Amino acid sequence: MQKGTGRNIFVAATYAATLLLGLILGQNYVDQQSNNPGSSLVPIGLSDNSYKIQQVLDLLSNTYVDSLNLDSLQNGAINHIVAHLDPYSSYLLPNESKAQSEALEGTFEGIGLEFFNLHDTLMVVGVIGGGPAEKAGLKVGDRILRIDSTYVSGRKIAQNTVDKMVRGKKGSTVAIYVARDNDIKKEPFKVIRDQINVSSIDVSYLIKPTIGYVRIRRFGLKTAEDFKATIKELKKQGAQSLILDLRDNGGGYFHIAIRLASEFFKDRKMLVYTEGAHENKREYYSEGEGEYTDGKLVVLINDGTASASEIVAGAVQDWDRATVVGQRSYGKGIVQEQFDFLDGSRVNLSISRYYTPLGRSIQKKYTANWSNMIDYASMYRGLWLLDTTFANAQVYKTLAGRELFSGGGIDPDIKISVDSNTLSLLYQEIVKSSYLEQFVYERFTKQLPAYSIENFIQGYHLPQAEYDKFILYLKDRDIIVNERRSKDLLKLIQSDIEAIVGRYYFGREAYFKVKNRRDEYVRRAIELLMPPVKNTVET
Template sequence: MQKGTGRNIFVAATYAATLLLGLILGQNYIDQQGNNPGSSLVPIGLSDNSYKIQQALDLITRSYMDSLDLDSLQNGAINHIVSHLDPYSSYLQPNDTQVQNEVLEGTFEGIGLEYFNLNDTLLVVGIITNGPAEKAGVKVGDRIFQIDSVQVTGKSVARKVVERLIRGKKGTGVKLQIIRDGRFLDAAITVIRDQIQVSSIDVSYMIRPTVGYIKIRRFGLKTAEDFKAAILDLKKQGANNLILDLRDNGGGYFHIAIRVANEFFHDKKLLVYTDGAHEQRKEYFSEGNGSFAEGKLVVLINESTASASEILSGAVQDWDRATIVGRRSFGKGIVQEQFDFADGSRINLSISRYYTPLGRSIQKKYTANWSNMIEHATMYKGLWALDTTFAHAQVYETTEGRQLFSGGGINPDVPVSLDSNAISLLYQEIVRSSYLEQFVYERFTTHLPAYSIENFLQGYHLPQQEYDMFIQYLATKGIVVNERKRKDLLELIQTDIEAIVGRYYFGREAYFKVKNRTDDFVEKALEILLPDPPIL
């Protein structure tokens, strides 16, 4: 083991799920602090048995009856030890470390397109603006049938295979054979790989004349600067109110969340503090130069809002800076630090707990459930049991007299009830199956629309006839929707299909604009920010 190349404090659970699918060839839309001095992986506090594990490995290597893969043994031993510490400490193999870096740093070497495997054909459904693919002439709607010398149509090709074929060193080329508008292009399109930047901000736009809306997917390396730029742009457009959407944001870099929280204060405020057995209490303050220190703020959260997102939410809630709307957050109040090995593997080790400005710990209770370790293949699944109840362990009071509680996540100021249809097993099966995307790409991608994005957002609604056809389409796939469920799911599925159509033709901004038209969270936020004037 050697000294790591970076000392990064980060909060786990960085993979937030969205309905955006496919691969930006090197980065999923559905989807995935600076570098400080390196952390040393050296023995600390040695006891008489400190080298017992190494001695056991040496013994097995020397004396076991069959030949062994020593690397595999060592990886297994480390994984076993680390996984028993708490639910969030983890050991990553080199490939997993690379993926984590790419997700959090928002950069990778590729060509910058998103595809969907439609009927064993790679359909291009999204292209990064000014990326290598767009510069080379690839278009949304193209069908890739060959990558270099490998045919990728007429058979189901695994995502990892496509990644391996298209990813590569910056400056190298990859040849794509394309079918466009039903005909083969005469010549292959050569795309020169480059460094691709993917923002962790999903969308930023004016949702009402005085209200801006920003959705952050995760807290990556460049999120703070992208967020500040988005704020300044919205203010130029007249935004003096803001909806910050942190739903399904599983976290990211600790110090980036603090930098984003800083934008909401014009004086020095305690934002969060950490404390651990081997880490002295450390306090983090705003700098007093926030770009949105004035103006009404609503933060949207749900049960998948975790770690770094909870740090930001807790800070603005404790200081009465924002109204929190939604459902109780995940409840992860533990900070990890990254320790790198020479071979590229990594330990994400829990080093401290964090507390909101008032001193709240939002960590949900967890207990070891080692009895679940029966089969090797699933031995780490279910190892830790997380308490799903909210424990009012201690009450805290804000400056304005609001009562807040520690234990089990951030409780919203304004709750949004669960949509029984959205969480139904039937709807979840439909979403996971990708049949929504298949239906859209088979039926709505033949010709470009003759209208603008503004016309689409204002006037396009899925006809009842198309909804009925989708229900029939599901039946051909083995998913039967009875008459009652057909009515219950109408609005959800109509919105999903409209959003996917919007994303295909007009980009991901259109996707979120469509989704937000009927979103209960957004509706609550707008009621808070733009209350109806009194009738006199």
């Protein structure tokens, strides 16, 4: 399915129940869809009560004691019904639908600037290379004082408000007033908005002389073609084996996941099949002659690996093409379809389940919590209970004899233990507070480090004295870290701060390169891929 069909199938597990939408909107909805030939929604099997919700809306509109916003009422009704279908089906308002499309398509109209709100001052912490902001002369470290006629310094302004100011129609101009190195620039930087393309590949590089590493954030519209180009470049640089990092990849477009998985097979292989109550079984195959068909492959997953990324992991695991390393994946095995409305809103609806080549369903068991419609008080209390264990796990065997399981996600071939420190409430509080970033931007941005990017990645380590200052920094902000917890969190927080410093000075890729230095998943993957050491005997 390609962009423009109006019905992009993608996995992220979401949707199911076309009829209920007709019940919500009644004949007005049907009339609207009749003018939209790209839609497949039709009023099939309507009962005598089919228009009850529309009748209620009409009743409220014409009779209720106060004036009402009918759009809000309709949105609420749709959201209520769709949210109760399964854990993933959803109704998106126009702005939410647009944001989802931009994230998956990897493009938006803006200026290519990333900022951080440091003490109510917008500090530039990232500039997209070759983008409008860089072309206009803006730099990392600039402090934004004013955008057009609106002063933003010293004021509590929400990020979405700033986004609306800087984003706009391609070709339009926005004036950015900044302070640089304590010098307030009198003249603004006039930035001409343009199309901004953001790759879904976070980083790709040779992590060892013969081992390539690629981390994919999501399966967007251009992910497959970007991945193919990336593999070609890594092979030119000497890559003979590959680490594909799908950790925290929540999914994306279904057809893109299939195209990317095809790159690992030289012949035609079934990668996944789908089936649903209203969807006949459909099988999807690799195209053959992939770009990376012979080298060793390790795929990294964790509990944030879901949907489209689980399709890729499941396919290469079922065909014995890769070793899967990490933690059990999320377990989101439902195919979703997007249904767009004329006002820009959208319903993401579950239409079928997907199965790996061996026939495994990795969908996590979920239980509805709204069977008793009379009990309105509890209706929104934990709508869905997600099972964290393998549900009715069935054993499957690959051609190589490996035992794999269905239910509850992709179980890795090699398990990595969870670092309990990352799950601690204390660490989660520190991360959510943004004090890590604040500490870095207050202390480490005064002057450029005396390192090249290569030397920084290989050799920079946060001194113990700076770590101790960070612990005191937290104390001053009412986050108390005792001596024992300080020792427990030392390596984790050191790595976080080092990575944030790297990102500030050397860009997004440096962040991941620094984090990978102490990453147990990556260490284990390298261990699997490194060629064996040959023992030589002198005679």
